[in-house]
């Protein structure tokens with residue numbers, strides 16, 4: 001499709017403005033082109049124009065977009081490369097009542113073998129803006145790259161979250177956490193599209209209602225995260241190490257201050273050893289990370305567990321118990337399973353696709369483990385990933 005003459009004229013004027021360093025005029029013309037339904041980008045020899053409507057791809061298996069390599073086809077898949085595009089596509093789909101699945105890196109979803117009968121919107125927006133220690137990141141930026149960048153710039157606050165797959169926009173959904181940090185500690189606000197009203201607005205961290213691997217967003221469909229603002233710290237000496245295994249690996253006491261770059265490197269070491277850094281050649285990483293969350297139990301329930309069960313105090317007298325311990329003691333060791341879906345050989349909580357599994361295979365394994373733990377300890381484990389078109 002050839003752009004109409006006014007759009008081409010605006011693109012030429014924009015290029016001149018850019019060449020003269022006139023950012024105000026360039027931005028105004030970019031917005032004008034955008035409003036006319038086109039996207040303009042810089043190329044080495046000028047500019048390129050493409051229709052603003054999202055790139056829409058034919059139905060391809062969602063298995064190609066999930067770290068489990070599982071999931072049937074979507075009816076339609078659109079790739080939204082700008083925030084305006086993302087908002088447009090969603091408003092359009094919502095107005096027509098079409099079911100929508102927002103897709104980030106596909107590292108925390110389990111999609112039915114039958115696929116998704118609706119529009120999958122893949123978030124592919126980009127951009128990182130820094131103002132002092134405040135960093136605002138577009139939802140489509142890969143999370144691990146952002147961690148690497150802010151650590152390299154001397155900022156502290158997310159270094160223990162290195163190696164977590166997926167995109168920034170998904171980090172608030174389940175309040176991602178690892179090695180003593182979680183994003184709730186540093187998120188200042190989240191820019192969202194409210195799909196009920198079609199309005200774009202900002203939610204404070206309080207409004208996100210973050211708890212352990214949960215938030216106001218998880219399992220819901222009302223909000224789409226467009227960007228996340230993190231309040232980090234400028235601290236060349238680093239931050240306090242809170243997680244015992246991480247402190248041990250670094251050779252320091254819990255609470256010691258360690259430079260963020262060292263913490264990040266240590267976390268990546270620990271994660272690799274557990275198959276928790278994506279590696280296409282290693283089936284132990286064909287997972288969603290931990291499949292089950294650590295159960296948070298009341299005093300009565302905990303009293304019934306063996307004294308050896310690892311546990312950590314939570315708010316209101318509740319206690320978090322190690323799901324990995326319960327699973328192992330119920331008879332599901334690392335590597336458990338004879339079929340194409342097995343417990344990872346490196347981590348008891350990761351359920352993996354050995355290459356030829358289906359979603360049905362994976363869920364059968366998950367049910368066997370959940371039921372085994374319930375029969376042995378009376379505790380019902382809850383899954384961490386979002387289930388799409390299936391139930392456990």
Ligand SMILES: Cc1cc2nc3c(=O)[nH]c(=O)nc-3n(C[C@H](O)[C@H](O)[C@H](O)COP(=O)(O)OP(=O)(O)OC[C@H]3O[C@@H](n4cnc5c(N)ncnc54)[C@H](O)[C@@H]3O)c2cc1C
Nearest residue numbers: 104105106107108166167169170176177178225288289386
């Ligand atoms: C090897 C491995 C290790 C992992 N380790 C950890 C870990 O240490 N700690 C941890 O917390 N998690 C971990 N995870 C889980 C996962 O990486 C995180 O939950 C991650 O944040 C998911 O990001 P994603 O972009 O892949 O989300 P997706 O899987 O694409 O989506 C997850 C959910 O969020 C929704 N969603 C995604 N983007 C948006 C958006 N912009 N707006 C609204 N909704 C959205 C989706 O619709 C879906 O419901 C791990 C996963 C793997 C495979």
